[in-house]
Amino acid sequence: MKKNASANPSATVSQTSPFSSVVWLIPLLALITGAWLLIQHVRSTGPEITLYTDNAEGIEVNNTVIKVLNVTVGRVTSIKLRDDEKGVELTAQLSADVKDLMRQDTQFWIVKPRIDQSGITGLNTLVSGAYIAFTPGHSDKNADTFQLADLPPVTAIGQSGLRLRLQSHSDKMLGAGSPVLYGDINVGQVESANFNPRERVVYYQIYINSPNEELIGRDVHFWLQTGLKIEASGGGIKIDSAPLPALISGAIAFAAPAQGKGAAVDNNTEFTLYNSRSELDNLPSERALYYVAFFRQSVRGLAVGAPVEYKGLNIGTVAEVPYFERNDSHQLFANGWVPVRIRLEPARMEINASEQSHQVWQSQIQAAMNKGLVATLASGNLLTGNLYVELSDAPSSQAALRPQTLYRGDTVIGSRSGGLDALQNQLSDLLAKFNKLPLEQTIAELNGSLKELRTLLAQPQTRQLSQELNHTLRELQQTLQGVSPGSPLYSDVQSTLKNLDRTLQDAQPTLRTLKQQPNALIFSPGANDPIPKGVR
Structure with missing residues (x-):
């Protein structure tokens, strides 16, 4: 059985525009929004920088921020070891606001709790955590790699x-x-x-x-x-x-x-x-004068910079101690002296006076040396044992040590032992003289005399003499008691002395008359002298 062809429906095809549907507007709007956000992100995103530090203590990815003037302008995005194994490499993303501040002389440092000579700083980071701060540079060249310091720089933004x-x-x-x-x-x-x-x-x-x-x-x-x-x-x-x-x-x-x-x-x-x-x-001046003194005593306690004094005035310092010439120390035990170089400063001697030349002071010091100016070592402090050089022109019986005129080009000044060493030498001389005394012979003679005295005292005559002396002393005591103020003899003596005093008082007029007129006993006091008659 055949089917009727007209029973099958026919399809009608029509074309529509892709933009006629509302559904396509959604991805379009999303694309436009994403592009706008991308543009805004690019515009707001600054440069990415690299920081080098010795260790990353207290620094965490996405948590450690970067601040300038306490304003957050970036964040650490990565932490890794350096390729040369010399520390840690940090990567940080900054905002666009600071892209013009990244110069070659920009300085970064980490802020964390710290106690140093400036006091206690960074206590606020105990809660918020450590952060990275920076100070903008002023160089003409940009940079994106920096060294992260542990301490903040001295200069702040805008400080001169x-x-x-x-x-x-x-x-x-x-x-x-x-x-x-x-x-x-x-x-x-x-x-x-x-x-x-x-x-x-x-x-x-x-x-x-x-x-x-x-x-x-x-x-x-x-x-x-x-x-x-x-x-x-x-x-x-x-x-x-x-x-x-x-x-x-x-x-x-x-x-x-x-x-x-x-x-x-x-x-x-x-x-x-x-x-x-x-x-x-103690730096030398241009007019400094150098001299060398030789000392036989110990120079322990004499250091470079020790003062050189004259009559209590500080006029110089010790320049070098010891000051041996080339190979001269080989004769240390043979010579027994130690050279010391001293420096005299004319400016210290020009007290309320005008400046004089180097040659003038050199002539004056040479004249003083010709008159006996010498150097001695004196004790600056007995507790510490410090020594200093004292110049003295006082006369002394001790000869000055001056082995030569020049030493290593410097004038040699005479020296003597001084201070405790001089006292020690005097005590040594006194003991030497004391040892020379014939003490043994003197003691032996004294012992002999003591023996003779003991023998004399042991004899019967000496004991009898002692008894007689005691008897004589008792009789003398009795005699003195007889002339005591309460005895009759004492009263008679007092009466006789009173009578003698009255007799002398009565004789005073006669004595005055005889003193004035010695012939008063022969002639009358008021008569004229007789005139002798001639011979018939």
């Missing part, structure tokens, strides 16, 4: 000041953050300190806060100031205490000389850092 470089040959080294002092005033800090083992030099970079840079000049001197300074001298014990920050970590101090600070300096100007203020004070 002066940076200086110091060189020190001391075996002491201060750490970053140590104060820089002018007197007892904190005017700056140590930014960095590095030791060069080949040169054996410590290099410092310090920062002087504004406006304290006005104190710095070309002639300013710097020195290390650490802890307590106890100085024992003839004037007593002096204790110089630095401020508390300097007691904890040490400090760098500076001062201008008497003639002024000198011309102004620029950033990164280099200065020499001396070990102490005493080393600075």
